[in-house]
Amino acid sequence: MFVLSSPSGAGKSTICRNLLRDEPELEMSVSVTTRKRRGNEVDGTDYRFISEREFIGIQKADGLLESAEVHGNYYGTPREPVEQAMAEGRDMLFDIDYQGALQLFEKARTDVVSVFILPPSMEELRSRLERRAEDAPEVIDQRLQNSRKEIEHWGEYDFVVINNDLDKAFSEVSAILTAERLRRDRRPGLHDFVGTLLK
């Protein structure tokens, strides 16, 4: 499980998109949410957009690995696709906030590699949110307030990347994924390989 968190506007979504483009063996965990779809979002790709009634139904059936409420909307990670991917040895990418991440850490600390993406400054974060031009000024103010809360949890992640330059930040996140896949203890097949080598 490869977890990326960051305040909105810090570049996390673009980095996720690029990772999925370059890493065919990486699969996105698509969260469910009760919030409204934004203009450029695709249902089933960015999120599965569901009603509050549906959300509560899935949650009651223990069908969520983690869930959180942000800006008055519910978000959650469906359990089944993740458990299936893990069982088949595939890597899962999670674009979730600190509330969700902390729940995942508790449930599966050893299987989780977590990266927090920091903006270079709060001014830059505000101007990125303004350029996105999707939210009213008071919503941007609230997002920035929530960003501060999100940033306060940077210390609970394994890795930290500062997104000053998107290409550099992406290549750093990509290096973390590459490196963590090369950890000896994540490669049970190596025992057989070395056995054959020394035969």
Place this chain on the structure above:
Amino acid sequence: MFVLSSPSGAGKSTICRNLLRDEPELEMSVSVTTRKRRGNEVDGTDYRFISEREFIGIQKADGLLESAEVHGNYYGTPREPVEQAMAEGRDMLFDIDYQGALQLFEKARTDVVSVFILPPSMEELRSRLERRAEDAPEVIDQRLQNSRKEIEHWGEYDFVVINNDLDKAFSEVSAILTAERLRRDRRPGLHDFVGTLLK
């Protein structure tokens, strides 16, 4: 401390050279050795070539972080340049064998990131040693014997890279270095950065 080990002929020296070329902030730990200089080696760059008497003198003065005997020759890592680099926050690259690596692991486990480079096959390893054409056939046989002993210790390293293709192996080792530098607990300066961010 970034430690690379591998049997001779698995490409470790080339990977080290390329890392030093691309990473100006990485410094090579130059070992001392009592073995004879090979044709293409530079004294003070590849090794510091010293006499057995000198070696024993340094060792007796507790001037070595690790030392080993291989093929009847002595090798060792001078303590002072490493301690100076660490104190100044620079990264040190170690091209040492498992005997030296295990001594380093014991002394500084948390500061060490270790990578073992495996050859794709023993046949390939033999043919690389033969192409190098620097050793007599019986020396190559002995090197291969020692390679097997070296490979048996792959399980004591943090990361494993299989050198099937030199460019790929290099970029993997490079990704490990990049990623490990991004670990939160190796970046004490981040506390101040986030403090300024949230000010």
